[in-house]
Amino acid sequence: MDLLYANDRAGTYPDSWYAATSDRIDARNPLKGEVRADVCVIGAGYTGLSAALHLAEAGMDVVLLEAHRAGFGASGRNGGQLGSGQRMGQHGLEKLVGQDDATKLWEMAEDTKALVKSLIERHKIDCHLKPGVAHACFSATEMRDEHAEADHLADRYGYTQIEKLTREQMHTLCPSPAYHGGALDMGAAHLHPLQYALGLARAAESAGVRIFENSKVHDIDTKHGTLVRTDHGQVAADHVVLACNGYLGGLNRKVAARVMPINNFIVATQPLGEDAARVLTRDVAVADSKFVVNYFRLSHDNRLLFGGGESYGYRFPSDIRATVSKPMLEIFPHLKDVPLEYAWGGTLGITMKRMPYFARLAPGVLSASGYSGHGVGNATHAGYLLAQAIQGDATGFDLMARVPAPAFPGGSSLRSPLLVMAMTWYAMRDRLGF
Secondary structure (H helix, E strand, O other): OOOOHHHOOOOOOOHHHHHOOOOOOOOOOOOOOEEEEEEEEEEEHHHHHHHHHHHHHHHOOEEEOOOOOOOOOOOOOOOOEOEEEEEEEOHHHHHHHHHHHHHHHHHHHHHHHHHHHHHHHHHOOOOOOOEEEEEOOHHHHHHHHHHHHHHHHHHOOOOOOOEEEEHHHHHHHHOOOOOOOOOEEEEEEEEOOHHHHHHHHHHHHHHHHHOOOOOOOOEEEEOOOOEEEEOOOEEEEEEEHHHHHHHHOOOOOHHHHHOEEEEEEEEEEOHHHHHHHHHHOOOEEEEEEOOOOOOOOOOOOOEEEOOOOOOOOOOOOHHHHHHHHHHHHHHHHHHHHEEEEEEEEEEEEEEOOOOOEEEEEOEEEEEEEOOOOHHHHHHHHHHHHHHHHHHOHHHHHHHHHHOOOOOOOOHHHHHHHHHHHHHHHHHEEEEEEE
């Protein structure tokens, strides 16, 4: 199944609240004929857009190929949360890679947030960037663990922007009966993800990047130089960046073995007016402690944007509203009669360790993907690291490439059924409160 087209119309943004409130432009021309470039980037999500922008600003000639539209995939559909740290917590990273690399990865994550904020400011991207992401817990045990992690970050890494929340303080912030405390990270942030992606695309073009949309890549030939082929053209380049994430398809087996596509879903309510204070009393985003995570925030027009729900298989469910409304009403039962005006899904890439997968795939061919729901920052920074590596400084790229990235068991044929089994188990644990 080709996930580029399984759930979406070719070259068309999904009917999301993000698409309805973004400054879109007409589709760019597809690639036709042969062109030459220093670098060919495949995929116009955050990774590819950031890589292309930074390479062009360094004086390189860059071609960017996108099968649909810039920001079409997860980069234009996600929850918009710019989180602190890596996708794996610091305690886990210390065990996985040792203290030295764990410290470097924390510092890199801080650079990641700074990079996103600086790109938004420097290129005047109107994406409603706001500070604050809360982590909400369902039990006293989870709250103690969350507070312990905040203490660890303060004591070992000097990070003091997290406020530990008791049950009463969490209820003051988020008046839901479901939560039992948590933490509020004011160094994290949230934004309009599609506006951010479109802003990066405009910045890249201004820097000289040639973006071709509706140009699906079906072959990367490294036997005769490096040729990247689409249905109607090809790019001859010295370097290739593979930035496809969940929409990789069959372009590279090594990446496909380690980065699995999964779907996620979001709804947007009608504007809530004064009732918005019964959801959040501050303009922050929230992600909770369920394995099948719920995440939400208020939009700039006072809607609840709520992501969550379980769905297995590569096709979207026939009724996304029903899929997401179930967990939404567990958190906010008072919204049962509020219309859901938008509902959409998207495909992201996950890895076994929930850490991005960086790799050199062939001479001159680099890849980064598998952000596992932490991509607003990590994918943007990955693009920067890819650009640095191509220019000769692979320090950051090599640090990420050292993180263990095991293949999914069973290869591409069995990984999806095994994921269904695992997700079913963890979803049951969520429901039983383990």
